[in-house]
Amino acid sequence: xxxxxxxxxxxxxxxxxxxxxxxxxxxxxxxxxxxxxxxxxxxxxxxxxxxxxxxxxxxxxxxxxxxxxxxxxxxxxxxxxxxxxxxxxxxxxxxxxxxxxxxxxxxxxxxxxxxxxxxxxxxxxxxxxxxxxxxxxxxxxxxxxxxxxxxxxxxxxxxxxxxxxxxxxxxxxxxxxxxxxxxxxxxxxxxxxxxxxxxxxxxxxxxxxxxxxxxxxxxxxxxxxxxxxxxxxxxxxxxxxxxxxxxxxxxxxxxxxxxxxxxxxxxxxxxxxxxxxxxxxxxxxxxxxxxxxxxxxxxxxxxxxxxxxxxxxxxxxxxxxxxxxxxxxxxxxxxxxxxxxxxxxxxxxxxxxxxxxxxxxxxxxxxxxxxxxxxxxxxxxxxxxxxxxxxxxxxxxxxxxxxxxxxxxxxxxxxxxxxxxxxxxxxxxxxxxxxxxxxxxxxxxxxxxxxxxxxxxxxxxxxxxxxxxxxxxxxxxxxxxxxxxxxxxxxxxxxxxxxxxxxxxxxxxxxxxxxxxxxxxxxxxxxxxxxxxxxxxxxxxxxxxxxxxxxxxxxxxxxxxxxxxxxxxxxxxxxxxxxxxxxxxxxxxxxxxxxxxxxxxxxxxxxxxxxxxxxxxxxxxxxxxxxxxxxxxxxxxxxxxxxxxxxxxxxxxxxxxxxxxxxxxxxxxxxxxxxxxxxxxxxxxxxxxxxxxxxxxxxxxxxxxxxxxxxxxxxxxxxxxxxxxxxxxxxxxxxxxxxxxxxx
Amino acid sequence: xxxxxxxxxxxxxxxxxxxxxxxxxxxxxxxxxxxxxxxxxxxxxxxxxxxxxxxxxxxxxxxxxxxxxxxxxxxxxxxxxxxxxxxxxxxxxxxxxxxxxxxxxxxxxxxxxxxxxxxxxxx
Numbered sequence: 001x002x003x004x005x006x007x008x009x010x011x012x013x014x015x016x017x018x019x020x021x022x023x024x025x026x027x028x029x030x031x032x033x034x035x036x037x038x039x040x041x042x043x044x045x046x047x048x049x050x051x052x053x054x055x056x057x058x059x060x061x062x063x064x065x066x067x068x069x070x071x072x073x074x075x076x077x078x079x080x081x082x083x084x085x086x087x088x089x090x091x092x093x094x095x096x097x098x099x100x101x102x103x104x105x106x107x108x109x110x111x112x113x114x115x116x117x118x119x120x121x122x123x124x125x126x127x128x129x130x131x132x133x134x135x136x137x138x139x140x141x142x143x144x145x146x147x148x149x150x151x152x153x154x155x156x157x158x159x160x161x162x163x164x165x166x167x168x169x170x171x172x173x174x175x176x177x178x179x180x181x182x183x184x185x186x187x188x189x190x191x192x193x194x195x196x197x198x199x200x201x202x203x204x205x206x207x208x209x210x211x212x213x214x215x216x217x218x219x220x221x222x223x224x225x226x227x228x229x230x231x232x233x234x235x236x237x238x239x240x241x242x243x244x245x246x247x248x249x250x251x252x253x254x255x256x257x258x259x260x261x262x263x264x265x266x267x268x269x270x271x272x273x274x275x276x277x278x279x280x281x282x283x284x285x286x287x288x289x290x291x292x293x294x295x296x297x298x299x300x301x302x303x304x305x306x307x308x309x310x311x312x313x314x315x316x317x318x319x320x321x322x323x324x325x326x327x328x329x330x331x332x333x334x335x336x337x338x339x340x341x342x343x344x345x346x347x348x349x350x351x352x353x354x355x356x357x358x359x360x361x362x363x364x365x366x367x368x369x370x371x372x373x374x375x376x377x378x379x380x381x382x383x384x385x386x387x388x389x390x391x392x393x394x395x396x397x398x399x400x401x402x403x404x405x406x407x408x409x410x411x412x413x414x415x416x417x418x419x420x421x422x423x424x425x426x427x428x429x430x431x432x433x434x435x436x437x438x439x440x441x442x443x444x445x446x447x448x449x450x451x452x453x454x455x456x457x458x459x460x461x462x463x464x465x466x467x468x469x470x471x472x473x474x475x476x477x478x479x480x481x482x483x484x485x486x487x488x489x490x491x492x493x494x495x496x497x498x499x500x501x502x503x504x505x506x507x508x509x510x511x512x513x514x515x516x517x518x519x520x521x522x523x524x525x526x527x528x529x530x531x532x533x534x535x536x537x538x539x540x541x542x543x544x545x546x547x548x549x550x551x552x553x554x555x556x557x558x559x560x561x562x563x564x565x566x567x568x569x570x571x572x573x574x575x576x577x578x579x580x581x582x583x584x585x586x587x588x589x590x591x592x593x594x595x596x597x598x599x600x601x602x603x604x605x606x607x608x609x610x611x612x613x614x615x616x617x618x619x620x621x622x623x624x625x626x627x628x629x630x631x632x633x634x635x636x637x638x639x640x641x642x643x644x645x646x647x648x649x650x651x652x653x654x655x656x657x658x659x660x661x662x663x664x665x666x667x668x669x670x671x672x673x674x675x676x677x678x679x680x681x682x683x684x685x686x687x688x689x690x691x692x693x694x695x696x697x698x699x700x701x702x703x704x705x706x707x708x709x710x711x712x713x714x715x716x717x718x719x720x721x722x723x724x725x726x727x728x729x730x731x732x733x734x735x736x737x738x739x740x741x742x743x744x
Numbered sequence: 745x746x747x748x749x750x751x752x753x754x755x756x757x758x759x760x761x762x763x764x765x766x767x768x769x770x771x772x773x774x775x776x777x778x779x780x781x782x783x784x785x786x787x788x789x790x791x792x793x794x795x796x797x798x799x800x801x802x803x804x805x806x807x808x809x810x811x812x813x814x815x816x817x818x819x820x821x822x823x824x825x826x827x828x829x830x831x832x833x834x835x836x837x838x839x840x841x842x843x844x845x846x847x848x849x850x851x852x853x854x855x856x857x858x859x860x861x862x863x864x865x866x867x
Contacts, residue, residue, distance in 0.1 A: 280750075280752075280847050280848070280851070280852050280855070281847070281848040281851040281852070282845070282846055282847035282848045282851075282852075283846045283847075284844060284845055284846075285842050285843060285844050285846075286842065286844065287833070287835065287839070287842050289816075289834075289835075289836060291815065297815075299815060299836055397844075399753070400752065400753060400844065400845050403751060403752060403753055403754070404750050404751055404752050451754065490799075491799075492797060492799060492809075493796075493799065493809055496795065498754075526807050527807070527811060527812040527815050527816065528811055528812070528815050528816045528834070528836075529796075529811060529816070529834055532834060533832070534753075535753050535754040535755060535830070535831060536754070536755065536820075536821075536828070536829040536830055536831055536832055537832075538795055538796075538818075538832065539796075539834055540796075541795075541796030541799075541809050541810060541811065542796065542807070542808075542809055542810060542811050542812075543809065544800070544805075544807030544808070544809065545807075546800070568799075568800075569799050569800065572800050572801070572804070572805065573800060573801050573804070582804070582805075583805070584800060584805040584806055584807035584808070585807060586807065603809075610754070611754050611755075612755075612828050612829040612830075613829070614828070614829070615828075631797075633797060634797075637794075638795060662827075663826065663827030663828070664827065666786070666788065666820070666822045666827040666829070667786060667822065667824065667827045669786075669788045670785075670786025670787055670788045670820070670822045670824070671786060671787055671788070672786065672787075673782055673783045673784070673785060673786075673787055674783070676787035676788075676789075677787075677841060680787075680789065680819075680838060680841070681838060681839075681840050681841075682837070682838030682839075684838075685836060685838070685839075686814070686836060686837045686838055688814070689814065689815055689836060689837075691836065695839065695840070696840050
C-alpha cells in the first residue's frame with residue numbers, strides 16, 4: 001500500500017469510528033453567525049418590508065419576555081426567582097436571534113454553541129435525530145455556558161416538516177451534584193468534581209421528559225425536586241414560545257419568521273459596526289490583577305489591549321495568567337466572550353437587541369491554556385473569578401474610546417463592582433430536607449460612578465441589570481439562614497472620586513434550627529481591589545470574610561442585648577462576645593459547617609470612582625458624612641474638605657485652601673515620568689508574591705515565582721498545592737523552630 | 745479648549761493642529777499626542793492604605809478592608825501645572841506602567857476634519 005492511500009484509509013477509519021465527541025473547537029472557538037443560507041435568503045427576499053419585519057420582531061420579542069416572566073414566576077431555584085436566566089429564539093442554524101430583555105445577558109453570546117452542536121452531531125445521527133416535540137438540554141460550560149450550575153433547555157420548532165427555529169431558556173438552577181452544594185464548587189480540582197456534565201443531549205420526546213433520564217438526573221443532584229421543577233418550567237416556557245412562533249407563522253407566513261430572525265441578526269451587526277466606527281481608531285491598554293483562586297491568594301494578571309480599527313474591535317488578552325489545572329477559576333473562551341458581550345449589551349449599547357450579533361464585530365486574542373482560554377481538562381465552575389476581572393479590564397478601557405466617540409447610547413462609566421459577594425449554602429433545612437444553593441444577595445453590587453453623577457448603592461449585578469436581591473423573609477421561610485444584618489451599607493469602603501462609586505452592603509449571617517448547615521463564599525479582592533475607577537477616580541477597597549465562631553448569638557440575645565453590634569467594624573474591633581473566636585479570611589470559603597448562632601460576615605463591594613477626589617462637590621461630601629457613609633478621616637484626608645463635625649456645614653474657604661495645599665503637595669511629591677520609572681520598574685515580579693502571567697514581555701509567562709516561567713505560546717498549566725498542606729508545612733516549621741529554641 | 749481639539753478623557757484633550765496633549769483643567773501642554781501622555785505628567789507611588797484605610801484593626805487581623813501594600817501600590821499621575829490627578833493605576837510593586845492610550849492621530853485628524861466624531865461629552 002502506498003503511503004497516501006494508507007493514510008486516507010486510516011483517516012477514514014478514524015472518521016467512521018469516533019470514540020468520543022468532546023467539545024468541538026470549530027463550534028466553541030467561533031462566536032460568528034452561520035453564513036446566510038439559501039433558505040434564509042429566499043425568505044428575506046420574499047419578506048422584506050421593514051414595517052412588517054418590525055411587527056413580527058416585536059411579536060417574537062414579546063414572546064421572549066413572556067417566557068422569561070413564566071420561568072421567573074414558576075422556577076423554584078433562587079437564581080430563577082431573581083432573574084438569573086434568559087429565554088430566547090435561535091435561528092434554524094442555531095444562532096441566538098432574540099432574547100428576553102431582562103436577565104443575564106452573558107447568555108446572549110454563548111447559547112448558540114450547544115444548539116450548533118445538536119445540529120452538527122445529533123440532527124443526522126440515526127440514534128438521536130431532531131424531531132418535533134424533542135427536548136434537548138445541557139449544562140457543561142465546555143460546550144457553551146457560563147458554568148455548570150446553569151441548565152439550558154431547547155426545543156426545535158418545525159413547520160410542515162421543516163425546521164424553522166429553536167426556542168428555549170437557560171437558568172441558573174444552582175445545585176448540580178458537584179463536590180460542594182450549590183452548583184459552583186470552588187473546591188473543584190478537576191472537571192469531574194463539578195457535578196453533572198451534560199453535553200447537549202435529548203431528554204424527552206413529544207414534549208414529555210423521559211422518566212428514566214429524569215430519574216438519573218434527579219439522582220445526580222442534592223435537590224431532586226428542584227431538578228424536576230426547573231426542567232418543567234423551562235419546557236413550558238419553550239413551549240409557550242413555540243406557540244407564539246406558530247401564531248406568527250399563521251399570521252404572516254413561515255418566511256416572515258425565518259426572515260425576521262435572520263434580519264434581526266444582520267441589522268444588529270450592521271448597527272454595532274456603525275457605532276464602533278464612530279469611536280476613534282487606536283489602542284487602549286489596561287492591566288488588572290485578580291488576587292486569588294478562591295483557595296489561596298495569588299496575583300493573576302489580566303492583560304488587556306483593545307485595538308479599534310474602522311468598524312471592528314480586537315480584544316487581546318495575550319500575556320494573561322496561565323490556567324490552573326486544579327483550581328476552578330479558569331474560563332472557557334466562549335464563557336469569557338459571553339461576559340464581555342455583557343459590557344456592550346448592558347453598559348455601552350443597552351438599546352440594541354439582545355442577541356449574538358452585538359459581538360460579531362468583536363474578536364478576541366488569547367493564549368491557549370491561559371486562565372482565559374482554558375483547556376477542557378481544567379475545571380471552570382468559578383470562571384467568574386477570571387472573566388469578571390477580564391470584563392472590568394475592558395470596561396475601564398472602553399471609556400478611553402467612548403469619551404470622544406461620535407455616538408453614545410449611555411454614560412461614560414467607571415468599573416462596576418464585579419464580585420458575587422453572597423453566601424452559598426448546603427445542609428438540612430428546617431423541614432428536614434437536604435438543600436444546596438445560593439443567596440440572591442450577590443445581585444446587590446455597587447454601581448460605578450459616571451461622568452456626571454455618583455454610582456447607585458447596591459443596585460444591580462454586573463451581569464444582569466434587572467435582577468433582584470430577593471426578600472430575606474422569603475429566604476428564611478425556605479432555609480435556616482438568617483441575617484442579623486441583611487443589608488446595611490458599609491462606611492468608607494467605596495470608590496472615591498469626583499463622583500463616587502455606590503456603596504455596598506454588609507451581610508451578617510447566622511443559622512438556627514438545622515442539624516447540619518454549611519456556608520461557602522466565592523469572591524476575590526481581599527488583598528488587591530477587584531474593580532477600578534477611571535480618570536483619576538479610585539478603586540473601592542478590599543473586602544474580607546469575617547467570622548465569629550464559638551458563640552451563639554441567640555443565647556447572647558436572651559439576656560445581653562447590649563452586646564449586640566450591627567456593623568462588621570464594631571463586632572470585629574470591639575469583640576463583644578467573650579470567649580468567641582474572631583477571624584478574617586479571603587472570600588474564598590469552601591463548604592464549612594457552622595454551629596447555630598455563629599456569625600459569618602461579608603460585604604458587598606462598591607463601584608469605582610470617577611475623576612479627581614479634589615473635584616468632588618464639598619456639599620456631596622458633607623451629605624455622605626451625615627449619612628454615615630464616610631468617616632471624618634475620609635472627609636479630611638481623602639476629599640480634603642473642611643466641615644463641622646456636628647452639623648456637616650462646609651467651610652468653603654478653608655476647603656479651597658486645603659485643596660490648593662494638597663495640589664501643591666502633589667506637585668512636590670510627584671516625580672517626572674522617566675525618573676519615576678527608573679526607581680519603580682523591576683525586571684521580575686516581587687519576591688514573596690505568587691505571581692501568574694506576563695510582566696514586561698507578554699510572551700513570557702510567570703508561573704508563581706521569578707524562576708518559573710514558560711512561553712505564552714506553549715503554556716504549561718499550573719498545579720497548585722493544597723492550602724492545608726501549605727499551612728501544615730508552615731506550622732511544622734514554626735514548631736521545629738520553637739522546639740529548637742526551647743532546647744536552647 | 746483649543747480651536748481644533750478633541751476631549752479624550754475627563755482631563756485630557758488633543759490639540760489636533762499642534763498634535764499635542766493638553767490638560768483640560770489648566771491647558772498645560774503635556775507633550776506630543778504621538779507619545780504616551782503619561783510621560784509628560786508627574787508620578788507618585790502611594791501606599792494604598794492611605795486611601796483605603798484599614799477598617800478592621802490591623803493588629804488583630806490579616807484582612808482589614810485595606811489592600812495589602814506588599815501586593816498593591818497606587819500610582820498616581822498629576823498634571824505638573826495644576827496638580828489635578830488625571831489618572832491612576834493599581835499595580836503590584838515594580839510592575840511596568842501602562843501606556844494606556846495610543847490613538848491613531850492621523851485618523852483622528854481626518855475624522856474631525858470631516859466633521860465626524862463630535863462628542864456629546866460634558867466639558
